[in-house]
Amino acid sequence: MASITLSGVSKVFEDGFCAVDALDLEIEDRELVVLVGPSGCGKSTTLRMIAGLEPVTSGTIAIDERVVNEVPAKDRDVAMVFQNYALYPHLSVRKNLSFGLERRREYTSFLQRVVSSAYRREARAESSSIKSRVEHAAAMLGITPLFDRRPAELSGGQRQRVAVGRALVRDPSAFLFDEPLSNLDAKLRLEMRTELKALHKKTRATMVYVTHDQEEAMTLGDRIVVMNEGLVQQCATPADVYGRPANRFVAEFVGTPTMNFLETSVHFTEGRLFIMVAGDKVPLPGAVGGTLSPFLGRGVVMGLRPETLHPGAHGVAARVELIEDLGDRQDVVYRLDSGARIVGRIPSDTRLREDLRVHLPLDLERAHFFEDTDEGMRIG
């Protein structure tokens, strides 16, 4: 197993498009790092550069402290799982699994095997080792019964298992996953996600996983790298990314329903700091006030996770506009008197009806504040 280090890695395509901009990333041995972001954010390009499928424009990539910029893909000792599985259509599952291993033994040529008994012995040993590795990987993924089928005879989930198996048998120093679950239906995706997580636990291999699905990222990753427009927005544990998003982009990208943003301003009257929310003065608790005091008299953006919004006896006045009952919970769209719309998430047993006027107490301890700039950096 191995660590992967990217230092100042950039990728500028021929047409001038900068896909990745001076990326620094340290992936530790045995770590599962998820690169997540909207399409075009550079996450796949980053992965492909690690794999050696895309040359690096500048910066260095090191696997286990060996700079691999000039090392061809096949010699980097990494395995990759692709979104559309990329199985060889004419080969059986068994052959698909053993393909990479067989390619790598080409050096013992047929002639050598004929001439030398030592080679023959070696070749036989290698054959049986390949066989056992393939069988071991297949057993791990539960695809042994499919050994003699061809990819066309497999379901999407089975194909993805074979694709993972193909990477697994190679026993590489790192696994690279490029949106491996995107072609599966929702149910299967959940299943495979769990299996991949289990696989990581079992193998303790270094894995780099690319997805555009923030939920997948949150559940899988030891660490999450949120990317946008070629830049890393935040690199942290799932809890941190969710709980302390580095900027507005991360805050908005992570979490469903997405975080509510309200433009507010910080004021000081009658000896207290408060913010103006939808025409109401809301006093700031002490700790929050401390972090916001530098912004006195200026606008800040307040971010509220939906699960922090419950109707109560007092708070910001709002009208229930829409209720989406999800069975175990309800997503409620409120319309504030200022016209702003925010979404709250409440337990399913809370009785609400549309057009009801309610008050929403704002839990400022759990609110997030961001600068009112383009970058929208986190305050505090």
Add this chain to the structure above:
Amino acid sequence: MSALLALIGKSTRAVLVGLVFVVVVFSFARVITRDLLGENERAETQLVVMHWSGEGGQEEDVIVEDALAIFEAGHPGIAVRRINPGDARSFYTKLQTMMAAGETPDVFYVGSERLPAFASAGLLMSIEGLLADDGEALAQGADLPDPVVLEEFYSATIDAFRFDGERAGFGALYGIPKDFTTIGFYCNLDLFEAAGLEPPREDWTWDDFIAAARGIGALPGRTGAEFVTWPEMLRLYLRTEGVDIVGDDFDDIRLRDPRVVEMLERLYAWRHAEPDTLTSGKSKVAEGASVFLTGEVGMAGPFGRWVVPSYRKIDDFRWDFVPMPRGSEHVNAVATVAWAISSRTEHPRESWDLVRALSSAETQARLARLGLAVPTLRSVAESSAFIDPALAPASDRAYLAAAEVARVIDWPTDPKFASLFGTRLDQAVKTGNLSVEEAIASFEHAWAVEGTSPLAREEFEEMPWGRLTTAGSAFLMAMVALLWLVVHSTRPGRLESAEERAGWWMASPLLIGLTVFAAFPIGLSFLLSFARWNGVSPIGQSDFVGLANYEQLLRADDRFRTSLGVTAYYALLAVPLGQLFALLAALLMNAKVRGIAVFRGMWYLPSVLAGVGVAVLWRWVFDGDNGLLNGILGPLLAPFGLEPPEWFGADAKTFGAPAFALMNLWMVGGSMMIYVAGLKGIPRELYEAAELDGAGPLARFRTVTLPMLSPVIFFNGIMAIIASFQVFTQALVMTGGEPGDTTRFYVLYLYNQAFEFYEMGYASAMAWMLLVIVLLLTVVVMIGSRRHVFYEAFDG
């Protein structure tokens, strides 16, 4: 393309669509009004004249057109429509189709060689009665414009259009010859001088001929003579020694006559035993008339006058014409074309008036000035219209003198005789693949097989077209009823039935077109495959032969087997080679290089070029003596003591079909484009996965490209197999199936049967056989490839 469309923009496209619409409407309107006007014109007599203008070009058009104008001026109430399909071959094809359709022109050209076939099929009107009427009218002192007086014509030319039901040369007259030629050799006088020879005299002999040929052949880089061995010329050659291949009738074949064999052996020896006395007989390009133009050949013949217009353009050496050398006899032959009248004309009298006008002294004189033929009227032939001392050849009179000793070279009514004779004997006296003995045996065998063929029986009944039409209509109505039932078996809602109606409306142009232009001919050809029909008489005059066509094909027809063999040999080479080549080209064309679209266009271009032009070009490439390919191969093979093959000559049996397969490589653009599209459809990830798995470029090709492309390879392969069994244009233009039958592809033989041997029923049977063969092959390939084609490659 899409970029272009985008560039053109929407509004321009609308204008283009509008233009197309206008053009289509205009064309239909024109056809309809022409037909309507035609109806109006029926008040007066409408005659249709058809002719060709091969060597004569546009000038012949003008001359005929002028003659028609004069005729129309002199005959108010008669309107003449002129049709000229081009050269003689197109003319006969067109004539045959018109005849089969019952729209025969009233007056048309007929070559003397076609007379027995046409007259015996009852297509031509005997003009004896008309001549007799004229005689009476003249005797009563009537004023008849352009009266025909047979005595004023060269008698050999008149005899050429007499036919007594068995042989030409005797019996009723079927046409008035418009011009003719006698046969002889064209001599390069400069080469005669260089070899220290006297120019040949009109009364020269074969000894003189061969002495001259040897003398000139001894000059460095020169060849004595080009001696063409077309069936007529071969027979004329034999006749100069007083022998012929047949006796008094065509059942009496005298090829085994020791004198005949001796003469053929002599010709064989001149060509194949002596270097440079005669041309090799191997070159397809440097043969016949054109080789003389190079100035490297002392003599060329036996030809007629038709080469003169092109030889008059020679300005680097002097040349002249000498009639056929004499052997023990002094003879010659005529090749001539007549104006004939259709037996089905509604206006025999008017047609006859027209024929007289067209063969008048005036028109003949104008035609004579073109230089390509001799007028048939003695008075015109001896006038300055023909004899022009200012122009070569100096001895115009030699043609006329030869006419006095000319006789008709007639052929059996079955055109296969001449075809078999020509192709079989050529393999000895032309290419030398066979000895004379073998060639004669080969011909005798083939002709004997013809005689015993199931089709040679004469007691067939007439084809029951009436009953077949009834049955066909009943079948059609049953199908329509069935279709109606199927469509109406489920009761669709209103929306569905409206959609359905719209669907039928949308599909109707295609359905109607398919029925009229495809289904009907297909059905007819199926019926015809059980019939014997000459393709020129009305289709009613056909016999029902049962399975005799198929029986003949499978049991008796050697040439069917040969042609199938040639085609299979070709397919075996052309399909794999072509696909390999197309795939390799596609791999190149798939590269991401600036301007790749231009390269792709260039590679694709040959596939859209016209067939005939391309074929002519390739004939030069593969020419045995002077070809581009052998020019390159020769020096390359020389160090190994090898010589390049005579592609379409002596080595045609082995190298003929491969030559076509090589030529086919030039036209793989279509397959290539499909491969390029297929390559573009292969997901990049597969290559990347293979790359990560450690596969090099070759392994990636084998494990990704080939399996992913397998459905495309399969499709292209099937299409190529089908196409390879349909080779026609190239073979027709480049070799005509020769030498022997070594390059007679299946469809070419089918064409020979239909349009040269007048066996439309047999040709239809061949077409259905071809369908069965290709179908079987396709099924075999489909079953065989099942395990190697991976359609899943394309389901994402």
